[in-house]
Amino acid sequence: MAANRMLKFVTTDRHMPDKRAAEDRRTDFGEIYREFAAERAAEQASRCSQCGVPYCQTHCPLHNNIPDWLRLVAEGRLREAYEVSQATNTFPEICGRICPQDRLCEGNCVIEQSGHGTVTIGAVEKYITDTAFEMGWVPAIRPRAERTESVGIIGAGPGGLAAADVLRRAGVQVTVYDRHDRAGGLMIYGIPGFKLEKDVVMRRNAQLADGGVEFRLNTEVGRDITFDEIRARHDAVIVATGVYKSRELQGDNHDAGGIVRAIDYLTASNRYGLGDDVPGFVSGELNAEGRRVVVIGGGDTAMDCVRTAIRQGASSVRCLYRRDRSNMPGSQREVANAEEEGVEFVWLTAPAGFEAGSQAAMAGGVAVSGVRVQTMRLGEPDATGRQSPEAIEGGDYVEGADLVIKALGFEPEELPTLWSKPELEVTRWGTIKADFRTHATPLDGVYAVGDIVRGASLVVWAIRDGREAADAILERFDARQAAPIAAE
Template identity: 80%
Template sequence: MAVSKMLQFVTVDRKTPEKREADARRHDFDEIYREFAAERAAEQAGRCSQCGVPYCQTHCPLHNNIPDWLRLVAEGRLQEAYEISQATNTFPEICGRICPQDRLCEGNCVIEQSGHGTVTIGAVEKYITDTAFEMGWVPSIKPRTERKESVGIIGGGPGGLAAADVLRRAGVQVTVYDRHDRAGGLMMYGIPGFKLEKDVVQRRNDQLAEGGVKFVLNTAVGRDITFDAIREKHDAVIIATGVYKSRELGGDNHDAQGIVRAIDYLTASNRKSFGDDVPEFDSGELSAEGKRVVVIGGGDTAMDCVRTAIRQGARSVKCLYRRDRANMPGSQREVANAEEEGVDFVWLTAPTGFEAGAGDAMAGGVAVDMKGIELEGEDVATMHRIVSGVTVQRMRLGEADATGRQAPELIEDADYVEDADLVIKALGFEPEDLPTLWDHPELEVTRWGTVRADFRTHATPLDGIYAVGDIVRGASLVVWAIRDGREAADAILAKFSASVVPEIAAE
């Protein structure tokens, strides 16, 4: 009688892939987790309890068939595992790297609730598709038959690319318009390489291009091409721009040099890793090297910033967050990684303003700005304010707010100054005003500025226009954008099929 390879959670302990030592990884942008070996992946997959109600699958936005591909990995049927994994997820190897599994699939694992430690779902998911690419099991997405319908996708992030994949496989003519010189959105320019190495993203871009998806890059709607021009070219349009408008901080000296947006800081770092010419980085404006860095915020973007600053050679890195560790929105796994790498978290603190001066701006006795340009006369006194610290108010947690988390309250007379040479604002993102930017006031938005769209089909009130991802949800996760893109593509295909009038056989 064959012995089952599953239900091993009682005798086999949870193991994660080996993590590189903090002292080594803080000096480069390579991914910090090593790959599972085949035997370890099968061993860990075999810990799955194959429960009747798979909460891991229920709490995955894509409803990935996790128990089935775990069983196939445990049984050594890896190619079949890849096919099951790819059936519901356009980019499983990316989700395996950057999804907050501790809040989604792994956080709801049944054996975790019983005290045995969750199955390492994310690591196995990553292993499956990385292996599939290595073994040549990933086929081209180029369809066998072509369709005449055309879809334009505005935005080459995860939502737009997921939709492009589904549509192109069905034979639809797909064009992706993106403002950057590389597709991928935040996967390419926002998320650092130590979480998601860029060749992983580029591999998918290449697969789409080889499959016939057309990319029109360095093209911003409203600047280089009009929204109406795109509509005229295509039978349907998907808006997948994401949200890039940073939330701002007020207070004294909020516009001093050395106070920067997280998106600008992370984009500059990633561009530098590509070998691009990045003047703002080279001048020191968007580099943390040798500086006392303060990051304001507690989400995943803040974690990306603090860990990037460590790798750039910051003198010190502190993260200010107005709640405590238990109430922060970012991944606890990322916080632990940051602490190992030398980041100092200052909980229950809120900035109220900034200190600024000209002391550190003297180069050989000459006043210069952040780019090294010499200042003269009144410019020295009026323009040359460089941040030297963050004015911080200590907080305590009071009653729970509408989200269920305890609301922070100010502690009177407990303010102090946190020294800083570089302050990075990682307070989240808001949608840009697309109706104004695109000169299209009839594009409906919600009171939050997000595009109004049906939550099932992702259709907007404008005929033939769909919207997916963060521009509809607000700042969210890559996995939700993937789901939206796939659903919108399915809705478009259904509409195309319904519009085809069947031929009537001649009598």
């Protein structure tokens, strides 16, 4: 009987949760997708083909048991579906909202490859855990027994929080250090609310705090506490700082007023939405209202910036990207959402410099008045196989702009220098060297996870790293406890 509830992809079409109309959603920062009703979630889950080799699972960084919890949803066994989902993913309701499913699980769905349209995995994943919270099925963190070992985690982003969750459930004493005044990292201050409403993250933060995780916020390593002090306080340390150093642009007038970094722009918007006092937003320096906005970049951060500018009431929003649509790194779903909301994409264009007006800029000096745009074409593939952009001679022009947002990606900060720890080994890219499985660094008892090891990446990869590092630390602690017994 249960089998009859599956394999309905031939007779049932793919259907995403209803999306708010563009003219409605562009006026606020609420999430754009509505919740699935129970019947619709079960219907969409029933489209899963239950294939013998589930490519959705193998292409998920967490290797979530996707076919299993889809089957349980189709059978109406939602509580069991939540338990299966939570077993491999610390934050399934967050991944269901912000993972680029079109590049991961859904993009590799077998029925998608056969032309029937992928199962709406992300939407069902979100529905499962949201329902679990509403029904009170999400248990508090209550370790069966407390352990004496302690772990210090530097960084309260997804990697650090995932590690804290695993370690605390095992009874380890956990302290999380973060420079910001709220835990969550880019999930709070980088990702806009229309993709991830902040109460979803804060709900998990509260669960961790209630479960015994100590948060030491407004604490910057190297300024308020040294790295060596943290090592001395704990039996192991996890570095999960992420990467926040923005890549820069050069060229004429690159330092003109009105040219800002994406991280500053998004942080100001999110802080303002959280009710914080944000002088840069109020002054207009980091506010797109009434301005001609140009965003430079083609990744997910650029998509966050253009869609935020629309909601702030920009007079126009254009996104410049040096390759074409099919070669951009950002989610195609996000591009489509942005276009619906009024964003114009200008493909095969790159900045060659900036025009500056004579009026005083908000920070002094002159203000940007335009971007000198160089038109491009795609040439021969580079070492990665992607076609390299080449400038077209004589194809430059000026794009008028009052606010230019640089969304060119992020690089790691120089942690060995900032932390006065030259023996903390880094790669030639500045990322920390760590074992790919245990995430241990050459420094004894020090581990590193997430973007500070991988470079700018996805939340789901950080969650995986955090969970794996926590497991490795628990193995280390257990081996230490067993050593005296073995010696006897």
